[in-house]
Amino acid sequence: MTDLRQARHLATEIPGPRSRALMARKTATVASGVGTTMPVFATRAGGGVVEDVDGNVLIDFGSGIAVTTVGASAPRVIEAVREQAEAFTHTCFMVTPYESYVAVAEQLARLTPGSHEKRSVLVNSGAEAVENAVKIARAFTGRQAVVAFDHAYHGRTNLTMALTAKSLPYKHGFGPFAPEVYRAPLSYPFRDGLDGAAAARRAIEVIEKQVGTPAAVVIEPIQGEGGFIVPAHGFLPAIAAWCRANGVVFVADEVQSGFGRTGQWFASEHENVVPDLVVTAKGIAGGLPLSAVTGRAEIMDAVHAGGLGGTYGGNPIACAAALAVIETIEADGLLDRARQIERLVTGRLIRLQEADKRIGDVRGRGAMIALELVHPGTGEPDAELARVVSAGARTRGVIVLTCGTYGNVLRLLPPLTISDELLHDGLDMLADAFRAGLNS
Template sequence: MTSLPHVITEIPGPESQRLHAQRLDAVPQGFGVALPVFIDHATESALVDVDGNRLIDFASGIAVTSVGAANPRVRDRVAAQLDRFTHTCFMVTEYEGFVRVAEWLNAHVPGDFDKRTALFTTGAEAVENAVKIARSHTGRPGVLVVDEAYHGRSLLTMSMTAKHHPYKTSFGPFADEVVRVPNANPLRGQGAAYALSEIERTIDEHGADAFAALVVEPIQGEGGFVVPAPGFLAGLRRIADAHGIVLVVDEIQSGLGRTGALFASEYEGVAGDLTLTAKALGAGVPISAVTGRADIMNSAHVGGLGGTYAGNPLACEAALAVFDELESPGFLDGVRRMEQVIRERLQPLVDDLGPVADLRGRGAMMAIEFADPESLVPRPDLAQSVTSACHSAGVLTLTCGTHGNVIRLLPPLVIDPAALSAGLEILVEAIRSVTTADAREAAA
């Protein structure tokens, strides 16, 4: 079956190695790579490299190609737009696709209030513009962010991101007026009540009129796919309302069907004043959005928002194709079934293997954390060894987490069930093999 892994050379193979050597002579070393293979083409479930190896895709370009890396709806709509024109700049002359994307997001983003949507190009741009809009609306400078958060690589979003290396190392000084508060991380014993009380204390310490925005991922991405303790997001909503702070929900990685709901915040019944989308929004064609309360969105002056490529016509058509996929009958039901399959295969590892500390997530946004069973000291070495074993066997997985000790699963939401099953089998075998070898070494 074309959806199953097929490894015919070492990975990376000779042709990928040759191209990677050329890359090193052309591209700065600051661009890292999870697996140095060059892709020739893709299916709904797999990536085929230039050596003919077929890899099951459990990464989706870090949740970008959620409807597959070669989706025919996306291809057809983008191709049709290419025949018309590639770009005009929406701030110079307008085009309908921009409006249609904004209308869909206004209708589907959580929140029973009048909305407006601004389109941009990258997730970091969406975060930056949300902060700009919140500052314009409130007249305040400060930004509250949650521990272990990831929000981007620009100066402001680096400042908002918690993980220092590799995102912030040697790149300072960073932006002022960013204050970090605790997350409600269940595995680490940080419940909602504790985290919310600390956030209230921080606001009291600085003064409520210091903060324009409180920015939170409903499920953390790079921070380790941490699902906050129940009540945390609702508590943030109450705190924001009480102090006149704009609640910004960063759904850049978790949104648009990834968790089995259109938006992860729906599980907690919470609507942000502003909600951010990117990644899956364009299925690989760069586009991002800030959607929120009309009065807040309209607070920025004319000319204050924009960008040359913001809401590019090709990207808008890609987004409209993504919306068509999301509205297909049974689409989100299928994502929720994926979670059931993943839990059935991986939960026994948490029960049987001490270093497998946690299985968490929602929908097709799942993760396994490796840590010492007694102290919960992170074990990034195990995560990396498991990832390497999966890569060699033809399954593309990614690590994440502040300490690099988490393997995250981000399969395409349209993955073939046989490919999902085969990939999980390889992952389970890799985890059992690596943890068994580690136990033997510790006992020696």
């Protein structure tokens, strides 16, 4: 970890003068389609904080959107990256392979759910990994149709935009999209009131009527951008069982929910679901670009030689970082820490909810917790309140992200290395932002 003091500190207003100057430079040179959540520019980060160019130290409830799970400057990751960079930065695994790629695949085989024989392919981003999972499922089954779910987010490439449910800002104006993608209703307990079995029957009926037997069903065990929706108990096992019974590849997109974020290595494990293919990214490599598809050997090996890969896929520096992340999670007990964070954060948020009827739901697992904001009485989504509260938290020195199909969900994704003191301080600031937004 850096020597960055683990305490919130506001040296200037947010944003400060140096950040404002940098934002002007960004506006002049960076495409306007690249938005930013925070109006500040980072200069250092570590543990549970981010320091900006004006000397403000912000509590990090975002982890770079669930990427820096072990902290932004984890010591083992820094050392592994340094050692690998001194050895070599690239050869292309498809030209001159190297051991660290194989070692990451071995660790993925060990850690992902199920004791079956597994294979992996390493690529660069979550979207790229999802696309490869679909390719593999199509090659294995000989079928083309793919089912995704309401509120899903799977990426920004053409195929993953088709799988993604939300139009703005992800899909609007970018079509036409890849064909043979179908959508089924997700279990959304706060909104639909169904138990897991009933929600699964509804989804399966839609799939059977609209598609028949697809190549794959792609689902986030806990949705990310769609609103941190945790399906009702029994929903995921029922969908997985239907897939097994019908020869459909069950693909768990664990890009945001994987690598210890929910208190298990993978969110699928909370209901003992064993996916056919698991997609990982984000927290896998401590901030370096790496993603993977890991799955049953017979499915993964259905693709012809040369059909999978990419120039940068499984870059040696990213692989070294991933091995260090896995070591850090295990050596430092971060799965248990995620569960501790869940108890602390959920307890605080439920008390806040009891005093504020605009908080319709508190949900999530581990260090992946959300509040859904609504208009009291009607329960209709309140996106404006989410905007006001998140902005208010930021001016108080706390990084808070929003999400959800309706834009009305606040999501908390602190690094697992954050201290209880920072958590409490950040939640105090969030509560202040709610009080300040009473008239919003």
